[in-house]
Amino acid sequence: MTSIAVIGPGAIGGTVAAWLAQDATLDVMVCARTPFDDLRIETPNGVITAKPEVLLDPAKAKVVDWVLVTTKTYDVDSTKPWLDRLVGGKTRVAIVQNGVEQVRLFQHLVPAERLLPVVINLPAVRTSPGRIAYGRRGVIAVPAGPDGEDFVALFAKTEIAAAAYADFVSQAWIKLCGNCISVVPALTLRATGPVWSEDLEAIVRGLVEECAAVGRAEGAVISQAVVEDAVNNSRNMAEGSKGGSLHADRLAGNRMEVDARNGVIVRLGEKLGIPTPMNRVLVTLLAASGSPWVAGS
Ligand SMILES: NC(=O)c1ccc[n+]([C@@H]2O[C@H](COP(=O)([O-])OP(=O)(O)OC[C@H]3O[C@@H](n4cnc5c(N)ncnc54)[C@H](OP(=O)(O)O)[C@@H]3O)[C@@H](O)[C@H]2O)c1
CATH class of the missing domain: 3.40.50.720 (NAD(P)-binding Rossmann-like Domain)
Incomplete structure (x- = not known):
């Protein structure tokens, strides 16, 4: 047994x-x-x-x-x-x-x-x-x-x-390429699809491209198709759907795994000399929202 x-x-x-x-x-x-x-x-x-x-x-x-x-x-x-x-x-x-x-x-x-x-x-x-x-x-x-x-x-x-x-490293980073977008609906408190625009796409794409760049530097093999899939999923996120667990946790007043999703991209990017401005800005904004659930997450 x-x-x-x-x-x-x-x-x-x-x-x-x-x-x-x-x-x-x-x-x-x-x-x-x-x-x-x-x-x-x-x-x-x-x-x-x-x-x-x-x-x-x-x-x-x-x-x-x-x-x-x-x-x-x-x-x-x-x-x-x-x-x-x-x-x-x-x-x-x-x-x-x-x-x-x-x-x-x-x-x-x-x-x-x-x-x-x-x-x-x-x-x-x-x-x-x-x-x-x-x-x-x-x-x-x-x-x-x-x-x-x-x-x-x-x-x-x-x-x-x-x-x-x-090649487990690639599996983990490919999943993060999809998960790192969740910080957007966690900030806006709504699905991305109905409010999609060129500017919103630039933000979402920036998050994923930065994640892919840091992941590749960490040894992951991440094709451009992974990036496009993640952007498309965000483009197609339907009205009323939860934009991932960060969004759901913020709505519920819970703490959020922001550091594991986006903070890590900023931290490792810094170590590796890879700029991650989009992730940095959104993590900073979420923290600056004063949400008690961001602290220490
Ligand atoms: N849910 C999903 O769809 C999903 C999908 C893929 C990956 N994940 C990942 O899987 C992990 C778990 O997520 P989840 O959604 O399952 O979270 P969850 O529903 O909040 O479950 C976490 C559980 O851990 C318990 N817990 C926390 N500290 C504990 C401790 N010291 N001793 C005993 N129990 C403790 C919580 O207790 P309470 O019952 O008291 O809250 C809760 O039952 C996260 O990293 C998440 O990102 C989640």
Whole structure:
């Protein structure tokens, strides 16, 4: 029996935990901040349910084979009490978060060689604790190698398509090329499609081009088609649709993962000597909006 603890059973963690719990060879528990009794997930192919053990107190946690961290990126340090109890000599820790810094964010808590960065594409919404819905089949990417292959094998009996990539860096940066646009609707509080203009396109294109330039300097292979796809998705964003989780989090009064989405492009751009004026301006404007949820994110 392989033991798995999911720290942060929100939209992504709850979905992943529920899918893994369908496999009788996996012993899945969740480490939560807010209690719930069971998981009920509306998937594209129907509802799945699961009743994993829900731990609320790190003192009750024991060493497991795998830890999956699925908190938001600004909650990294709050996972320390869990990690201290769950990670033993052979535990591997998968960081299932957006961005390109999964390992950097956790290497002060867990030795880097134990960490596995995970990119997930699975647009999920949590309506209440333990209640989640998503409308498109999930896809997971991890780096190739023994840990990546073992992680992929955990998903064999799920409807989440997991795969290991020799060029994982490109996978992470390609996703960021789409995600970095979310700062625009987070500022304007509306979808980009209905208010599309040449000037708005220049802003969106600037964000993505800068992300692609920094990503390429970091070793990612990012074709121009990736940039055009991201711009087109923004052009086609329909009235009323949420412009990504930054937008949704700002509307809900939550903190936002601005640093993991756009701050990182500015920081790495600075280090690499690549100008990132569009990302810098929009991050600065969001911070200057006085939103308490930007601070420390
Ligand atoms: N949702 C998506 O569609 C999606 C898609 C791809 C990638 N991602 C990425 O996946 C990551 C998770 O996003 P999400 O949407 O799943 O966020 P979420 O719904 O807000 O879930 C995060 C969960 O972490 C819990 N948490 C935070 N600190 C904790 C701690 N110290 N101990 C235990 N639980 C803790 C939260 O507890 P509470 O219940 O108390 O809030 C919440 O349940 C983010 O990096 C996001 O960018 C999300």
